[in-house]
Structures are given as C-alpha cells and as structure tokens.
Amino acid sequence: MSESWVNSAERIGTDLHLELSGPGGRRAALIRALRDAVRSGRLAPGTRLPPYRSLAADLGVARNTVADAYAELVAEGWLTARQGSGTRVAMGIPPTPFRQWGSAVPPRHAGNTPGRTPPRARGPRHDLRQGTPDVSGFPRADWLASYRRAVQQAPNEVFGPGDPAGRIELREALAEYLARARGVRCDPGRIVICSGFAHALRLLFEGRVLRGPLAVEAYGLPFHRELLTGAGVRTVPLPLDEHGARVDRLSRERGVLLTPAHQFPTGGPLHASRRAAVIDWARARGAVIVEDDYDGEFRYDRKPVGAVQGLDPERVIFIGSVSKSLSPAVRLGWMVLPEEYVEGVLAAKGEREAWASLLDQLCLADFLTRGSYDRHVRRMRQRYRGRRDRLVAALAERAPHIEVTGVAAGLHAVLRLPPGTEAATVARAEQLGVALDGLAAFRHPEAVERAVPAHDGLVVGYAAPSEHAYTAALDALCATFPDP
Ligand SMILES: Cc1ncc(COP(=O)(O)O)c(C=O)c1O
Structure with a gap:
C-alpha cells in the first residue's frame, strides 16, 4: 500500500502531506508517517494537527484510525493533547538533520559538472564593467511601501490573468512621466508594457511586427545584435563620429536602431541636425526608428536631451x-508605439x-505617481555625478595623456x-585586477568590410x-596607463 495525500485542513489553516505506506495496516502507516513528519521537522513543535474528522476524510480512513494514531503518539511523547487546544506536536523534539532522510547528492550547479572548475565565489577585484547601476542604491523602503499599497489597494481582477498591454495605472503614470521628463508624445493607449528593452526587441522582430534589414550603430551591445540575428534580421552598421550616428549613410534599410540620448557605448548625444535628418529619412522611406532610451534620465552637465520620438510619434x-534607473532585476520596461504597430x-x-x-506593474505605477521615481533618479544622478567627477579628476592627475569622453x-x-x-x-x-571592456567588444562584426572607422578606447563603468x-578601483585603473 502506498498512497500520497495532501490534506488541506482549512479549519486549522495548514496543509499536511502524509504518505501512508509500508506494512501493518493504515493505523501503523499513519503513525509512521506522523512520526517521520515530526522527526524531520516538517511538522514543527507546537503545530496544531488537523481534527480527527477532517484528517480522516482527507486520508479516506476511519475517524477511529486517526484517533488511535494520535493517542499512540501522545503516549510515546511525540504529540500532546489538551482540552480546548487540540492535538499538537510536542515541544522540545529536535528535528534530525535533513541529510539522514535526504539524498546525499550535493546541489547541482555548473561547478559540479565533472571536468569544470567550480565558479569563483568572488568577482574581479575591481569591477569597472559597464552595464550595472549601483545596486546598493536600490530604494528598498520606498519600493516596499509602493508594493504594500499596490497589493492592498489592487482590485481583485489584478490577481487574475492580465491584459497584454499592461495595467492601465502604469500606462497612465508612464504617459505623464515620459511626457514630462523625456519629451515623449503619447497617450496610454500607445504604451505596451514589457519586461525590458531586450523583450521589446523580441516582440518587434521575433514577433514579425518589424522586418530587416535594420541599420544599427556600428558600436552597440552585442547581445542586442545577436538577438536580432537570431530573429533572422540582417543588421547594417552605421559609422559614428563626434555628432553620433552617420544617419546620412542610411539607404534602403527598413528601420534604424539608435541610442540618441547617449550613444551606447561611445557616449555622445545624436546631434540636432541628425535627429531631424533621420526623421526625414524615415518619413521618405516609410521606415521606422527604434529609439533605445536606456539611460536617458542620467545627464549631468548638459541640457536635457529629449526623445527623438517627440519629433514624430x-x-x-x-x-x-x-x-539602469532602478535595477535590472525588476524586469519592467515600456514601448511607446506608433498607432500602426500597436495591434501587432x-x-x-x-x-x-x-x-x-x-x-510589479502596480507597484511601479505607485512609485511613479508618488514621486518616488523622480526622487530616486535625482539621488542617483548626484551619486553618479560624484563618481564621474572623481574618475575625471583621478585621470587628469595621474594619467593626463588619456582623453576622457562621453562623460x-x-x-x-x-x-x-x-x-x-587597446588590446x-x-x-x-x-x-591589475580591473575588469572592463575595450571598445572592440562592442564593434559590429561587419564593421571592417564596410570600412567603418575603428576607435580604440576603454569603456569604464x-x-x-x-x-x-x-x-581602490580608480587607483588600479590609473596604474593601467604607463607614462606616455
Ligand atoms: C544599450 C542598452 N540598451 C538597453 C538596456 C536595457 O536593457 P533591458 O531593459 O533589457 O535590461 C541596456 C542595459 O541596461 C543597454 O546597455
């Protein structure tokens, strides 16, 4: 006999999984199962057991079988029974360590694979790789407060399946924020919530809403190019100069992917004349501009650069x-779409x-409407500006021959x-223990054959x-440059 049961003992609010197996009938099997549950710690000291009747009903055994089993375990000292407080697990029975019952196999991860070195527990000594915000700055208290309010105030329908456009509360909050802070022209009906930029690219290109060929900046995130290639999209590199992407080189592509507020990774904004030119090109060709506004909030000493989208939604x-603004762990993003693409x-x-x-969407909506997002961005902007200033000052003093750009x-x-x-x-x-990337890591693979000029440099996050x-990271970085 071997039967598994999940007892949802609603009256006492606990679920109890018991497996009745082995020799000696159901009473003996139930005694063994309860003893094991106490011994292994699955039933903690003080836990109230289900009343005879409900456990008997769940297990499909007679009420007396449960009563007898409880009585036996009370007699053995595993359980206690007191008038008015039911049958409980006795206090003071220490659970036997898990290993005696569990498998002796260690947890699986890549490091356990034979022939592979276990991953190092620590990262590089000095991590100056781009791509991560200061994770210690995550606004835990404000985020939690927003989450609590969101869950408390959420209508019941929130706990059911959701609209693929995203919660209206968040789309309304974003429409207001993006218009105010980024110069985006939109209404909530044009916003679709997604889990970030990479997800948006997948929806657009794997979902066949857009097709290639797609022009991309000759220096960009390889992960995004690979994602596009995986979706069967040919990407064509556009050279960069001090005014940003050479949009005058656009020709027969169906679209162009740009980082106009802050070219990734070289760092400058797209010049105003180029912004106008790329809009003219898109209008003339019926093409589309995909604007990646990955860190548009963080600007330090130049005038805010609004979204290109504001020129022609x-x-x-x-x-x-x-x-970048909060945390890559949150996985929330948004797309503001021209009308023709919303349905697709x-x-x-x-x-x-x-x-x-x-x-999470409701939480972010609350976070935005209460001003917590603005406050957080302002606080982080100050922190990053301070870091940037220290980097520039350290290099000016100890490696003055190194030109710092994109700051x-x-x-x-x-x-x-x-x-x-560079290499x-x-x-x-x-x-010297400094982890960072050279610009070559971001260069489009076809840049050479298309005669895109190469730039040597280090990308320092x-x-x-x-x-x-x-x-210490700055000291190690400065030591990287020998005197000229
Ligand atoms: C160039 C660029 N675009 C977009 C993003 C955001 O990507 P995601 O929203 O998928 O995390 C990043 C990284 O944060 C990035 O470096």
Missing part, C-alpha cells in the same frame, strides 16, 4: 526600462500578460587610446563598485 518606437505588438505578446508581473551623461565613460593600443591596455588592466571600493 508615428515614425519612432520609443523604448525604455528601469534596468499586442498580438506578439499573446492573449494575456505572460512577462511582466501585474503586481556628460550615463553610467560609464570612454577613455580614448592611441590606435592599436594590450585591456590585458594590463586585467593583470563607474556605477558598479560599492562606495568603499571605488577609490
């Missing part, structure tokens, strides 16, 4: 996320929200290097190290 798909994107998302938690905004800078010296400099940094580790 019917030609630009504007995409943002909280990955919603169809690509499916019938119900399958990506972005509705509760007016964002969470990283680019240190220009003499042609042909050796990255290697030297690594020897200044957000990731904790406050106390930053000075």
Whole structure:
C-alpha cells in the first residue's frame, strides 16, 4: 500500500502531506508517517494537527484510525493533547538533520559538472564593467511601501490573468512621466508594457511586427545584435563620429536602431541636425526608428536631451526600462508605439500578460505617481555625478595623456587610446585586477568590410563598485596607463 495525500485542513489553516505506506495496516502507516513528519521537522513543535474528522476524510480512513494514531503518539511523547487546544506536536523534539532522510547528492550547479572548475565565489577585484547601476542604491523602503499599497489597494481582477498591454495605472503614470521628463508624445493607449528593452526587441522582430534589414550603430551591445540575428534580421552598421550616428549613410534599410540620448557605448548625444535628418529619412522611406532610451534620465552637465520620438510619434518606437534607473532585476520596461504597430505588438505578446508581473506593474505605477521615481533618479544622478567627477579628476592627475569622453551623461565613460593600443591596455588592466571592456567588444562584426572607422578606447563603468571600493578601483585603473 502506498498512497500520497495532501490534506488541506482549512479549519486549522495548514496543509499536511502524509504518505501512508509500508506494512501493518493504515493505523501503523499513519503513525509512521506522523512520526517521520515530526522527526524531520516538517511538522514543527507546537503545530496544531488537523481534527480527527477532517484528517480522516482527507486520508479516506476511519475517524477511529486517526484517533488511535494520535493517542499512540501522545503516549510515546511525540504529540500532546489538551482540552480546548487540540492535538499538537510536542515541544522540545529536535528535528534530525535533513541529510539522514535526504539524498546525499550535493546541489547541482555548473561547478559540479565533472571536468569544470567550480565558479569563483568572488568577482574581479575591481569591477569597472559597464552595464550595472549601483545596486546598493536600490530604494528598498520606498519600493516596499509602493508594493504594500499596490497589493492592498489592487482590485481583485489584478490577481487574475492580465491584459497584454499592461495595467492601465502604469500606462497612465508612464504617459505623464515620459511626457514630462523625456519629451515623449503619447497617450496610454500607445504604451505596451514589457519586461525590458531586450523583450521589446523580441516582440518587434521575433514577433514579425518589424522586418530587416535594420541599420544599427556600428558600436552597440552585442547581445542586442545577436538577438536580432537570431530573429533572422540582417543588421547594417552605421559609422559614428563626434555628432553620433552617420544617419546620412542610411539607404534602403527598413528601420534604424539608435541610442540618441547617449550613444551606447561611445557616449555622445545624436546631434540636432541628425535627429531631424533621420526623421526625414524615415518619413521618405516609410521606415521606422527604434529609439533605445536606456539611460536617458542620467545627464549631468548638459541640457536635457529629449526623445527623438517627440519629433514624430508615428515614425519612432520609443523604448525604455528601469534596468539602469532602478535595477535590472525588476524586469519592467515600456514601448511607446506608433498607432500602426500597436495591434501587432499586442498580438506578439499573446492573449494575456505572460512577462511582466501585474503586481510589479502596480507597484511601479505607485512609485511613479508618488514621486518616488523622480526622487530616486535625482539621488542617483548626484551619486553618479560624484563618481564621474572623481574618475575625471583621478585621470587628469595621474594619467593626463588619456582623453576622457562621453562623460556628460550615463553610467560609464570612454577613455580614448592611441590606435592599436587597446588590446594590450585591456590585458594590463586585467593583470591589475580591473575588469572592463575595450571598445572592440562592442564593434559590429561587419564593421571592417564596410570600412567603418575603428576607435580604440576603454569603456569604464563607474556605477558598479560599492562606495568603499571605488577609490581602490580608480587607483588600479590609473596604474593601467604607463607614462606616455
Ligand atoms: C544599450 C542598452 N540598451 C538597453 C538596456 C536595457 O536593457 P533591458 O531593459 O533589457 O535590461 C541596456 C542595459 O541596461 C543597454 O546597455
């Protein structure tokens, strides 16, 4: 006999999983199962057991069988029975360590695979890689307060399947915020919530809402290019100069992917004349501009750069996320769409929200409408500006021959290097325990055959190290550059 039961003993509010198996009939099996549950700690001292009648009903045994089993265990000292407080697990029985009952196999992770070195517990000594905000700055208290309010005030329907467009509360809050802070022209009906920029790209290209070929900046995030290639989209590199992407090189592509507020990774904004030119190109060709506004909030000492989308909302798909402003762990983003793409994107998302938690969406809506998002961004902007200033000052003092660029905004800078010296400099940094990337890591694979000029440089993220580790990271970085 071997039967598994899940007893949802609603009257006492506990679920009890018991397996009645082995020799000696049901009474003996129940005694063994309860003893094991207490011994292993699954039933903690003091836990109230279900009344005879409900456990008997759940297990499909006679009420007396349960009563006898409880009585036996009370006699043995495993349980206590007291008038008015029911039958409970006796106090003071220490659970036997799990290993005696569990498997002796250690948990599986990559490091357990034979022939592979276990992953190092610690990262590099000095982490100056771009891509991560200062995770210690996550506004835990305000986020929790918003989450609590969101869950308390949520209508019941929130706990059911969600609309693929996203919660209206969040779309309304974003419409207001994006218009105010980023110069985006939109109404909530044009916003579709997603789980971040990469998800938006998938919806657009894997969902066949847009097709290639797609022009992209010759330096960009390889992960995004690979995602596009995986979706069968050919990407064509556009050269960059001091005014940003050379949009005059656009020709027969169906669209262009740009980071106009802060070119990733080289760092400058797209020049005003180029913004106008790329809109003209898109209108003339019926093409679309995909605007990646990944860190548009973080600008330090130049005038705010509004979204290109504001110039023509019917030609630009504007995409943002909280990955840089709050945390990449939250996985929330938004797309502001021209009318012609709304239906296609919603169809690509499916019938119900399958990506972005509705509760998180309500939390972010609350966070935005209460001003917590603005406060957080202002606080982080100050912190990052301080970091940026220390980086610039350290290099000016100890490596004055190194030109620092792309520092007016964002969470990283680019240190220009003499042609042909990048690979050796990255290697030297690594020897000194400094993790960072050279610009070559971001270069489009077809850049050479398309005669896109190469730029040598280091991409230095200044957000990731904790406050106390930053000075040492700067020291190690400065030591990377030998005197000229
Ligand atoms: C260039 C660029 N675009 C977009 C993003 C945001 O990506 P996601 O929203 O998928 O986390 C990042 C990283 O945060 C980025 O570096």
